[in-house]
Amino acid sequence: MIDSVLASLASSTRPLLVCDVDEVVLEFLDPFHAYLESVEHRLHPDSFRLHGNVRHFSGTTATDEAVEAFQEEFFRTQDKWQKPARHARETLDRLSVGADIVLLTAMPPRHRGVRRELLDLLGFHFPMIATEEPKGPVVSQLIADRGVPAAFIDDIFTNLHSVRAHAPDCLLINLMANDIFRSMAPDPGERVHKATSWLEAERLIRSHFGSLDQVTM
Numbered sequence: 001m002i003d004s005v006l007a008s009l010a011s012s013t014r015p016l017l018v019c020d021v022d023e024v025v026l027e028f029l030d031p032f033h034a035y036l037e038s039v040e041h042r043l044h045p046d047s048f049r050l051h052g053n054v055r056h057f058s059g060t061t062a063t064d065e066a067v068e069a070f071q072e073e074f075f076r077t078q079d080k081w082q083k084p085a086r087h088a089r090e091t092l093d094r095l096s097v098g099a100d101i102v103l104l105t106a107m108p109p110r111h112r113g114v115r116r117e118l119l120d121l122l123g124f125h126f127p128m129i130a131t132e133e134p135k136g137p138v139v140s141q142l143i144a145d146r147g148v149p150a151a152f153i154d155d156i157f158t159n160l161h162s163v164r165a166h167a168p169d170c171l172l173i174n175l176m177a178n179d180i181f182r183s184m185a186p187d188p189g190e191r192v193h194k195a196t197s198w199l200e201a202e203r204l205i206r207s208h209f210g211s212l213d214q215v216t217m
């Protein structure tokens with residue numbers, strides 16, 4: 001899967017934007033909450049994590065195994081639940097005029113088909129890589145030795161830090177669709193820019209890519 005994406009980028013001299021999907025391109029937390037309610041549970045924003053915060057309507061906390069099973073079923077039927085994050089589609093469309101865009105989703109490959117179909121249905125026709133491998137080495141491979149400016153967007157700090165370690169010149173943006181959980185997020189760490197919206201992320205990306213403004217105006 002990554003090989004075909006690498007081949008498509010091999011001769012490109014355009015800047016590269018790599019985007020996570022859940023909570024970045026597609027909403028995850030609100031749809032997951034809606035799914036949980038369909039199975040008589042709720043996600044309580046008591047802290048910045050899922051595990052321990054999912055409770056049955058009766059108040060009983062779901063076990064880690066139960067939360068894993070809920071996530072599995074949610075992703076298996078994600079096309080019933082997930083919708084685009086606010087401003088994601090139009091911002092990516094604007095940026096795609098002057099930059100290459102790759103979606104990098106930390107999803108078990110068994111859910112790849114339904115995710116690809118959902119993204120296409122919602123108009124996100126960008127190449128997608130679904131992998132549970134650390135994201136840093138993947139982004140480093142995508143940049144390769146082309147010397148193009150690159151940016152990476154994710155809601156999960158470990159992914160941002162992985163890319164920071166493997167692609168030191170890459171702009172790192174922490175973006176999370178859900179307002180409540182974003183407000184509880186700890187500091188994302190050194191060199192990670194926090195954006196509260198896609199529009200703010202777009203400004204950071206255009207500033208980092210520089211010549212993109214001339215290409216798209």
Ligand SMILES: [Mg+2]
Nearest residue numbers: 020022023155
């Ligand atoms: Mg995510």
